[in-house]
Amino acid sequence: MDSTYFFPSTRxxxxTLLADFSIQLAGxxxxxxMQTEKFYDLAGSASFxxxxxxxxxxxxxEDTTSLGRSFHPRQILASGTTVVWACYLGFFLCKRAIRHGDRxxxxxxxxxxxxxxxxIIQGVxxxxxxxxxxxxxxIPAEDHPAIGAQDILGLVVWGMGFAFEVxxxxxxxxxxxxxxxxxxQSFISHGLWSLSRHPNYFGECVLWFGSYLLSSSAFSVAVEDQILPHWMSRLALFSPIFVTCLITRVSGIPLLERENDRRLKDVVAYWKYKKETSMFVPIWPRSVE
Structure with missing residues (x-):
């Protein structure tokens, strides 16, 4: 049949997507x-x-042997890095929400x-x-190509991004x-924050590009073998781009920039820091007279 539902990957x-949105609805x-936001970030991590x-x-x-099946090293690495990130960020954000709430x-x-x-937006x-x-x-383990340079590069990029964020x-x-x-009446401007005004967000975007590089090595083979629909392999490329656009244009950096501008509007040192320091990509500070 032509329906992409009958591709093995879509089945x-x-x-999996149903589980994601079920968690969001339950949360x-x-x-x-309870009229509280304290479960929000926890539900996001749980969904991941x-x-x-x-x-x-x-x-x-249909078979009951899935728990005993073998996995390709790529699947273990891609899943393991996602679990590590989700546990770390979930704990970090949940702890912050309990202490300070979320405006x-x-x-x-x-x-x-x-x-x-x-x-619903979180589910998306x-x-x-x-x-x-x-x-x-x-993608079944036997249909994965061997670990190669792209996988290693993806793992390195993910590690660099995760370290930057942490x-x-x-x-x-x-x-x-x-x-x-x-x-x-203060702001942080030392360490990684001297190179970027939002180094944690930069690290998160980088790690998802690394995750894509690591995960996508098997996509072309899976498309050729009709395990994965071609349009879905292309959609996967949108993943790290989507994360970056969301953080830099919508819900992350713009909200914090507006809040900082309001909170520190009378702090001269802040405006000097803002002019000298890159907003997103870490760059050595430039002097502004």
């Missing part, structure tokens, strides 16, 4: 009832973990209909971001703890 992917139901698990182990398969939800968490929109974010990993997991977050945590009550 794995569709139930929204509980959060809307469940999508990775379902796409790798395929527990709904994005101050109004909408009391309006169930609008609040649901945020959860998870689906598109995790797509390359889920696709490579949906170090940047740690430096900001330490700064905020040290600065204490002066936080509202």
């Amino acid at each position: 794995v992917l569709l139930p 929204w139901s509980l959060a809307a009832l 973990l469940m999508c990775t698990y379902f796409s790798l182990f395929n527990p709904w398969a 994005r939800f101050d109004k909408v968490k009391k309006m169930p209909g609008k609040f649901l929109g945020y959860w 974010w998870v689906a598109l971001t995790a797509l390359p990993v889920c696709l490579t997991n949906s 170090v940047a977050n740690y430096q900001k945590q330490r700064w905020r703890k040290d600065i204490g009550k002066n936080y509202k």
Whole structure:
């Protein structure tokens, strides 16, 4: 049949996506009832973990031997890196939400209909971001090509991005703890933050490009063998681009830049830092007279 549902990869992917949005709906139901945003980031991380698990182990398969099946090293690496990132970021964001809350939800968490929109958007974010990993997991291990240079490069790029994100977050945590009550009139400008105003976001975007490189090595073979539809392999390339556009144009950097401009509008040193320091890509600071 022509329907892409009958491609082996799509028979794995569709139930995986169903699990993703089921988690979002369950999280929204509980959060809307309690009028809290504290479950939001936890649900996002849980969705990444469940999508990775379902796409790798395929527990709904007709045969009951999926838990004992063999995996290609590429699948183990792609899934393992995703699990590490999801656990780290989920813990980090959940801890921050419990301590400080999230101003994005101050109004909408009391309006169930609008609040649901945020959860649906998170489901779309998870689906598109995790797509390359889920696709490579949906390809049978015996149809994967051997590990090659692209896989190694992808793993290195992922490692660099993850390290950048972790170090940047740690430096900001330490700064905020040290600065204490002066936080509202101060800003971090040392370490990685001297090279970029948002080094944590830069690291996250880089690691997803690495994840795509690692995951996509098997796509061309899978398309030729009619395991994976061609359009879906192309859609997977959109994953790291989507993450980067979302962070730099929509929900990440623009919101923080506006908040910092408002909070530090009377701090001369901040405006000097902003002029001298790259917004996103780490660059050695340039002097501005």
